[in-house]
Amino acid sequence: MAAGPSSLCRRFDVSIPTQAVVVMMCGPPHEKEDERGTCPAAHDGRRCYARVDHAVVVAKRENAALLVCGAASETEDVDAYVKRARAAGVEKVHPIVDERFRGTLGLLEAAVDRVARYGDFADVTDLVLVTDEWHLTRAVVIAANVVVKTCVRLRRPLLAMRWEQTSPAWNAPPVLAAREGEKLMAFVLDDEASARPAA
């Protein structure tokens, strides 16, 4: 059997201090005012700063680097969020752009791969995910799956997972929340199918 990580999770070794990295993803653009009310976050047109503003609070509290993740189609949003986080006083802010459009899975694969390959992140023990409540369940399930697979593949001790929901948050349309449930089911079933040997 191939050698695995020397310790499954660095958090099991209490002599190693906890160091987080904060991961946030660009959310769907929306108007500040819509038929469901007013989004409580700062806005620049349809660009909403709710997630990044919450991620800034977490990054400062944890004295952590912040990864701002977006698809290639969201590069302008990524740039705007990186600029805002730096202006708010977060020292280490890294843009992560996924060139392919694979949604939450692609963004988390890119972010976790960046962290797990050490470099600037050698001391990181915890990954703190920041996203909206309606997106959080699926994002946590995918992130945990990606963390385990990436860390095992790279022979790296597992990152401990933590998460926080955006506050104050955008009141997302119910159809978006319903679609999240379907996407979560699809992710779990796809993952199971890919783990099964071919018939």
Ligand SMILES: [Zn+2]
């Ligand atoms: Zn908003």
